[in-house]
Structure formats: C-alpha cells, structure tokens
C-alpha cells in the first residue's frame with residue numbers, strides 16, 4: 199500500500215513529518231496514515247508540474263495517448279487489489295468498487311483516444327492575403343480536487359483528458375480516501391509517465407486549496423464536490439481568473455408515469471438510489487410517481503428494497519455499505535425526522551442498522567411515503583439511502599415539481615410514450631436526463647450539471663474543451 203505523496207516523481211513525506219489517519223468507515227479501524235501536507239509541499243508539487251509541462255505538451259499526441267492507455271490497462275490488471283483498497287477506505291461493497299475501477303479505467307482509455315483526435319481548424323478568411331488558423335493547445339498545469347464517494351473514477355475522469363491534452367496535474371484527493379489516489383500514482387509511474395506530470399498531495403484541504411488557487415502557474419481547477427465548497431473555490435479562483443470545471447451537488451428527480459414499464463422502473467430505481475449507499479451526486483433523491491400507479495410502484499419498490507443487504511463492504515453479499523462518517527449519518531437522520539414531523543410515513547427502514555463488531559454508521563435502505571415540498575428531503579441533497587416518494591397528477595405537474603430545485607445535475611423519468619419522452623427530456627432543467635434509464639454514466643457521454651450543480655462537461659469529446667485553450671492565428675500572407 200502506497201502511503202506517501204508523489205511530487206516530481208519522488209515518494210515524499212510531509213516536511214514537518216505530520217500524518218493523517220485513513221479509517222475504514224465500516225469498522226473504524228485505522229487502515230493507514232498518509233502525509234499531512236500543506237502549502238510548502240503543494241508549492242513544490244506545482245513547481246514539479248510546471249517544470250514537466252513544456253516537455254509533456256511537446257510530445258506527439260499519440261505518444262501521450264500511449265501513456266494514458268497504459269495507465270488504464272494497469273488499473274484493470276490490478277482491479278482486485280485496487281477495489282479492495284477502495285472498499286477499505288470508502289466502505290462501498292466490493293462488487294461496486296470493482297465496477298468503479300473498470301469505470302475509472304474507461305475514462306483513461308476514452309481520453310487517450312480523444313487526445314489523438316484533438317485537431318485545430320482552418321477557417322476561410324475574408325481577405326485573399328489572409329488565412330485563419332485555430333489551434334487547440336493544452337491549458338497548462340491543472341489542479342484536480344476530488345471527493346471521497348468515487349475515489350478512483352473522479353480522478354481519472356479529469357486526469358485522463360488533462361494528460362491526453364498535454365496538461366500536467368496536481369491532484370488533491372479527499373482526506374477520507376487518499377489511498378486509491380496514491381495507488382493510481384504508483385501505476386502512473388509504472389506506466390512510465392515522466393516525473394512531475396502527475397503529482398499527488400494529501401492533507402487538510404484549506405491550505406492545499408489556497409496554495410493551488412494563489413499560484414499563477416496553475417491555470418485550471420477541476421473540482422468535484424459540494425456546492426458550498428465549489429463556491430469557496432470559485433471565489434479563490436478569481437485571483438488568477440482560473441479556468442474552472444465544477445461538478446457540484448445534485449438532487450435528482452425520478453419520475454414514473456402511469457404508462458411506464460414498472461418492473462424496469464423499479465429495478466432502475468434500486469440501482470440509481472442505493473448505489474454507493476445513496477452517496478452519489480446523480481442518485482435519485484425525489485421520487486415523483488403518477489397517481490394511477492402510485493400504490494403499485496410503492497409496493498414493488500418496497501419489495502425490491504427488502505432484497506438489499508446492509509453490511510461491511512468486504513463481506514460477501516453486501517449491497518449497501520456504511521455511510522462515510524458520523525456527520526453523514528446525522529444528516530440522513532435529520533432528513534428522516536424532519537419528514538416524519540411534517541407528515542411523511544416511513545414505509546421501510548428509517549433507522550440505523552446495528553451490526554455486531556462494526557461501526558455504528560449503517561443506515562437501513564428507507565422509503566418515505568408522502569413527501570411534500572416543505573420537507574428537507576424535497577429541497578436538500580440527502581446523500582444517503584433514503585427514497586422519498588410523492589404522487590403527481592399529470593405531466594405538467596411532474597415537470598414543475600422536478601424543476602423546483604436549485605440543483606440541475608441528473609434527472610430520470612420512465613414512460614413508454616415516445617412523444618412524451620422527447621417533451622419531458624427537453625423540459626427538464628438538468629444536464630443529464632435518464633429517459634427510461636437509471637444508469638446514464640459512461641465515459642463517452644457528457645457528464646455535468648447546470649444551476650447550482652455547476653458547469654463544465656466531463657466525458658465525451660466535450661471534456662477536451664475543459665483542458666485546452668483555443669488560439670486564433672491570423673496569418674497574413
């Protein structure tokens with residue numbers, strides 16, 4: 199297990215020798231300690247990325263792509279080891295962790311291909327003695343700040359395109375899950391990436407973040423995390439007018455129309471809501487179900503939720519792991535209590551699950567019936583395994599309820615009516631729409647939000663725009 203940081207190709211401890219514990223959320227056992235770095239080490243990491251930048255960007259795109267693809271292959275080679283490490287530090291079931299490693303590798307693989315196709319343009323000029331050239335050039339040193347819910351995929355989703363475009367990077371993984379990031383750093387070295395192209399610093403976020411934002415050599419920040427932290431980072435980014443990609447909170451509506459294939463809608467709901475114990479930005483947070491099938495859908499959903507198994511992510515058969523920390527459990531409890539105090543009924547779950555020998559951090563998959571607009575569940579991202587449900591009468595009301603949110607990341611709806619399919623997809627104010635699909639994430643599609651869910655797109659060919667500058671050359675003959 200790698201427990202030191204990567205700066206300029208060297209495995210490095212914090213200057214003052216400080217370390218931070220990484221604990222298993224399922225057991226509270228200390229898994230490892232990692233360096234508690236601050237401003238000076240971050241400054242060094244930026245310097246290393248800056249020094250490596252000129253040589254890296256001048257390599258042919260196909261050459262850079264080979265390194266990125268090799269990193270993807272190494273992740274897949276070590277998938278079992280990486281998945282176990284992820285479950286130890288994050289808690290998600292092992293099968294999900296394996297899925298995340300494959301998902302993470304797919305971003306590298308995709309970006310390697312996109313990097314090879316990153317051409318410019320020649321635009322017809324308006325004068326015979328002129329030519330207009332458009333170049334796409336790497337933006338420079340990129341700061342990558344990532345969350346704990348997807349410790350590998352949220353890094354590679356940014357790192358892959360950054361490297362393929364010719365950028366170098368300083369990565370700051372979440373304090374809760376640095377080990378997956380450091381393991382990725384080891385593989386980056388094995389893949390032959392030159393020293394300084396990928397740097398990783400661990401430690402408390404404030405000082406590292408401030409140093410990244412204050413240094414004019416950093417040209418771009420790509421952040422996935424909460425809307426509140428996103429706002430703070432945006433303010434700091436104004437110092438040097440950093441280019442930003444912000445993948446922030448979500449609060450996805452999940453609409454089921456009378457004419458939906460209910461069996462399909464229920465299995466999509468289960469996957470979409472309870473993946474990672476509901477700790478994903480795109481998971482369904484508000485179930486809106488048309489009155490005609492309300493009871494039927496609820497009954498089927500309750501039955502499906504009954505098949506979920508709460509436990510240690512490393513235990514065979516676990517489908518819902520622990521929440522990441524005590525604060526997360528308190529938030530879920532507060533949302534459920536608030537719903538009950540406002541007339542909501544707990545249909546399934548609604549309590550912690552106490553498991554012998556394990557931490558008190560497991561929450562039962564929960565269905566709350568009778569959600570109203572007044573409830574916190576309707577307004578705030580719960581980030582836990584709670585499915586609140588409310589009935590609606592018609593399409594217009596469903597769209598109005600769905601769009602009644604400051605967030606705009608993912609949304610879902612289920613119908614067999616082809617005209618409604620396009621109508622509703624167009625009306626939803628969300629960056630991602632799962633139309634009869636509860637699992638839209640994939641490397642080749644644009645992922646990102648609107649409103650308070652942020653801006654920028656990761657995935658597809660769109661992501662390359664996030665790491666490149668467009669330069670116009672007016673060429674007089």
Ligand code: SIN
Pocket residue numbers: 347348477478479480639
């Ligand atoms: C997230 O929680 O934002 C990531 C979810 C995904 O990539 O599917």
